[in-house]
Amino acid sequence: MTPTPLTHAGQIAKEAKGKPYKPQYYPGNSLPAKNRKKYLDPSYKLQKLRTISDDDLVRIMGHRVPGQAYPSTHPPLEETGEPACPIREMVTATPGAKAGDRIRYIQFTDSVYFAPVTPYVRAWMYHTRWRSTDVGVLSGRVPLEMRERDLEKVAKELVETEIFDPARSAIRGATVHGHALRLDENGLMFDAYRRYLFNKKTGEVEYVKDQVGVPLDKPIPVGKPMKEDMLRKITSEWRIDGHKYRDDKEAIDWVKRIHMLRTIAGFDPEGIKGI
Amino acid sequence: MRKYKDLINLHDDRGRLIASEVPIQTVSPLTNPAIQKIINFVKQCVAVNLEGIQNALATGAVGGKYCSLRGRSVKKDLVANAGAIADALKENLQVTAKDDTEVRVLKGGKHLLVLVPSKRLAAGVEYTTSATATAAALCHVLIDKFKIDMWDADLVHAAVWGRYPQTMEMLGGNVASLLSVPQQNEGMGYALRNIMAAHTAMITRKNAMNAAALSSILEQAAMWEMGDAMGNFERFHLLGLAYQGLNADNLVYSIVKENAKTGTLGDVVKSTVQRAIEDDVIRPLRKEPSGFTTYTTNDMNKWNAYAAAGLMAGTMVTCGSARAMQHTPSVFIYFDDLLERETGLPGVDFGRVAGTGVEMSFFSHSIYGGGNPAVFAGNHIVTRHSKGFTIPCVSAAVALDAGTTIYTPEKLSGVIGEVLSEVPELREPLKYVNEAAAKIKGDF
Numbered sequence: 001m002t003p004t005p006l007t008h009a010g011q012i013a014k015e016a017k018g019k020p021y022k023p024q025y026y027p028g029n030s031l032p033a034k035n036r037k038k039y040l041d042p043s044y045k046l047q048k049l050r051t052i053s054d055d056d057l058v059r060i061m062g063h064r065v066p067g068q069a070y071p072s073t074h075p076p077l078e079e080t081g082e083p084a085c086p087i088r089e090m091v092t093a094t095p096g097a098k099a100g101d102r103i104r105y106i107q108f109t110d111s112v113y114f115a116p117v118t119p120y121v122r123a124w125m126y127h128t129r130w131r132s133t134d135v136g137v138l139s140g141r142v143p144l145e146m147r148e149r150d151l152e153k154v155a156k157e158l159v160e161t162e163i164f165d166p167a168r169s170a171i172r173g174a175t176v177h178g179h180a181l182r183l184d185e186n187g188l189m190f191d192a193y194r195r196y197l198f199n200k201k202t203g204e205v206e207y208v209k210d211q212v213g214v215p216l217d218k219p220i221p222v223g224k225p226m227k228e229d230m231l232r233k234i235t236s237e238w239r240i241d242g243h244k245y246r247d248d249k250e251a252i253d254w255v256k257r258i259h260m261l262r263t264i265a266g267f268d269p270e271g272i273k274g275i
Numbered sequence: 276m277r278k279y280k281d282l283i284n285l286h287d288d289r290g291r292l293i294a295s296e297v298p299i300q301t302v303s304p305l306t307n308p309a310i311q312k313i314i315n316f317v318k319q320c321v322a323v324n325l326e327g328i329q330n331a332l333a334t335g336a337v338g339g340k341y342c343s344l345r346g347r348s349v350k351k352d353l354v355a356n357a358g359a360i361a362d363a364l365k366e367n368l369q370v371t372a373k374d375d376t377e378v379r380v381l382k383g384g385k386h387l388l389v390l391v392p393s394k395r396l397a398a399g400v401e402y403t404t405s406a407t408a409t410a411a412a413l414c415h416v417l418i419d420k421f422k423i424d425m426w427d428a429d430l431v432h433a434a435v436w437g438r439y440p441q442t443m444e445m446l447g448g449n450v451a452s453l454l455s456v457p458q459q460n461e462g463m464g465y466a467l468r469n470i471m472a473a474h475t476a477m478i479t480r481k482n483a484m485n486a487a488a489l490s491s492i493l494e495q496a497a498m499w500e501m502g503d504a505m506g507n508f509e510r511f512h513l514l515g516l517a518y519q520g521l522n523a524d525n526l527v528y529s530i531v532k533e534n535a536k537t538g539t540l541g542d543v544v545k546s547t548v549q550r551a552i553e554d555d556v557i558r559p560l561r562k563e564p565s566g567f568t569t570y571t572t573n574d575m576n577k578w579n580a581y582a583a584a585g586l587m588a589g590t591m592v593t594c595g596s597a598r599a600m601q602h603t604p605s606v607f608i609y610f611d612d613l614l615e616r617e618t619g620l621p622g623v624d625f626g627r628v629a630g631t632g633v634e635m636s637f638f639s640h641s642i643y644g645g646g647n648p649a650v651f652a653g654n655h656i657v658t659r660h661s662k663g664f665t666i667p668c669v670s671a672a673v674a675l676d677a678g679t680t681i682y683t684p685e686k687l688s689g690v691i692g693e694v695l696s697e698v699p700e701l702r703e704p705l706k707y708v709n710e711a712a713a714k715i716k717g718d719f
Contacts, residue, residue: 021545021548023541023544023545023548023617024566024567024568025613025617026616027567027569027616027619028565028567029563029564029565033565034565040541040613042541073678074677074678077598077677082677083480083674084480085481085483085484086288086482086483086528087483087591087595087671087675088675090531090535090595091531091535091591091592091595091596091675092535092537092596093595093596093598094597096597097596097597097599097677100678103597103601103679120612123605123608123609124541124609124612124613124616127539127540127613128539128540128542128613129539129541130539131537131538131592131596132593132594132599132602133539133540133593133602133605134593134599134601134602134605135605135609136604136605136636136640137608143640147597147599150597250563250564250565253563254569254616254619257619258615258619258626261620261625262621262625265579265625266625266626268507269507269511269625271507273573274571274572274573275560275571
């Protein structure tokens with residue numbers, strides 16, 4: 001799937017009278033900050049590293065059987081008609097919404113050991129790259145909820161590209177614990193359900209259970225784990241044994257600035273002038 | 276008295292200009308006659324479910340779930356006699372012959388819309404007068420009209436009032452006000468914030484712009500009542516109401532339009548920032564070593580209003596494209612996150628909207644129970660922290676939902692939303708508030 005073409009603001013910036021506006025996405029001068037900026041920027045095309053068939057992805061998510069028609073939660077919009085509302089008239093519904101698809105989810109856990117993306121980066125990039133995403137960040141998991149056929153398209157990009165490492169990112173619908181645990185002897189993130197195993201013969205990680213732990217009929221390979229130095233290069237995580245957050249003065253200053261401005265504005269918004 | 280120099284352009288729900296360069300105070304709940312009328316309607320209007328009363332009397336099922344008095348039955352055709360009941364009810368409620376009392380028969384007699392005279396409210400200190408007066412008058416009318424004896428009068432009371440006074444509110448009753456009983460308000464001045472998003476969406480017949488406007492009027496008017504819109508913060512709330520709720524300067528509408536076909540929430544953030552730069556609300560402060568430009572402002576309140584309008588547009592684009600309400604908390608958190616990272620300036624309500632989004636996402640996604648966004652109100656334990664800036668977005672999202680929830684807004688709002696949608700000022704608040712503002716602009 002090609003990323004959403006860049007951007008309405010970009011177009012407006014082109015036309016703006018002498019004040020071009022280029023979105024900047026993320027502050028910071030360290031490698032993780034730059035990687036964050038890259039992942040958030042939809043004009044950067046995520047590198048495709050592996051191919052997972054549509055059916056296999058449907059199997060891993062476990063919401064429907066491959067080939068099964070999409071069950072619906074309401075009739076198609078064309079059949080029901082819509083209330084008179086200027087916003088509904090303007091805003092194009094996604095294909096899933098038009099068809100009345102159920103809302104379904106895919107959920108990821110990302111290891112603290114240099115996984116390509118951190119939970120929050122997932123949320124931000126979902127919202128900058130795709131339309132109609134409902135994402136939330138919890139301590140060890142990031143669910144993404146969308147209309148079913150829209151979700152499947154996005155999920156494919158999430159699993160096939162550089163932001164997914166078979167060893168340190170995982171698709172986990174339930175019992176997600178493991179993001180902060182040591183890696184096993186094959187470098188895999190701990191999973192109490194053992195949804196995926198390392199195949200020593202092929203060197204690939206294979207899913208043997210779907211995202212909630214129901215055994216699959218046959219293993220689904222999702223590719224080889226990335227090399228450690230590669231992960232350190234593409235990660236968006238600051239770590240004390242990698243790129244230290246404390247070394248990124250610009251990122252820290254940004255946090256301090258937001259904290260300061262929120263606090264002062266909460267006391268007297270009129271008191272802030274040009275700081 | 277002109278307190279603030281801000282001028283706004285008024286637009287309707289389709290982006291058409293209604294009046295230009297109108298002083299911001301014209302949309303204040305303290306001065307705008309239409310907003311005051313809306314607030315009065317909220318206090319005065321009561322919905323009566325005559326069909327519900329008829330069924331309760333016939334079956335003995337009164338006072339809410341699982342309560343049924345076997346062997347008790349009074350079979351009377353209330354719906355067919357709705358006209359006569361309405362006339363008698365009006366006569367009972369009226370204080371003077373030509374006061375503002377109104378009783379309207381709706382849906383072939385199934386429902387009544389009652390406007391309790393303002394003189395009755397003026398004679399008390401609680402807004403509950405409307406519900407109590409209507410319920411009591413209705414009992415008298417039914418007993419009188421249908422010759423019900425004293426042995427069945429208690430059933431009439433239970434069919435109308437529900438389980439009250441065993442419960443705090445009229446549980447299972449068939450007389451409903453938009454306002455909850457005062458004991459259910461979280462604190463002082465919360466009454467107007469205790470109205471579910473389901474109600475505002477249904478009253479405005481799922482027009483997202485009007486749902487946002489009505490909700491914003493109720494939430495922000497409550498800020499004056501709560502003591503928030505005072506001193507340095509009055510302008511903060513005025514601008515918030517104007518830009519987020521009332522489509523001032525056509526900001527919400529135009530940002531939605533820009534992103535309507537393919538835009539993401541990230542695109543809405545960019546449109547918002549672009550507009551703030553163009554309108555000189557924010558400006559570059561300095562270039563950081565990475566090349567990141569930190570922005571600053573001389574007018575934090577105006578920046579907040581722009582951010583709040585962007586948040587509304589982001590909700591409309593995200594929930595609108597999904598035709599689903601559940602995305603609202605995600606928009607609250609990540610719109611603000613992205614906006615802060617884009618500019619180096621605080622998000623809507625200086626962080627409180629993002630915080631509210633965190634809590635609301637837990638309680639609206641079956642993690643810690645709760646319910647779908649339609650049940651939320653500004654009085655809700657997890658959404659009250661933002662001072663008027665979240666619930667308008669929730670109401671808009673509920674209006675845009677195509678039917679993804681088990682408990683639909685229709686089911687949650689019940690008779691009250693449907694009945695109050697008959698009041699033009701409540702159904703189309705943008706139109707009436709704009710017209711009223713244009714009319715009084717010379718006063719400032």
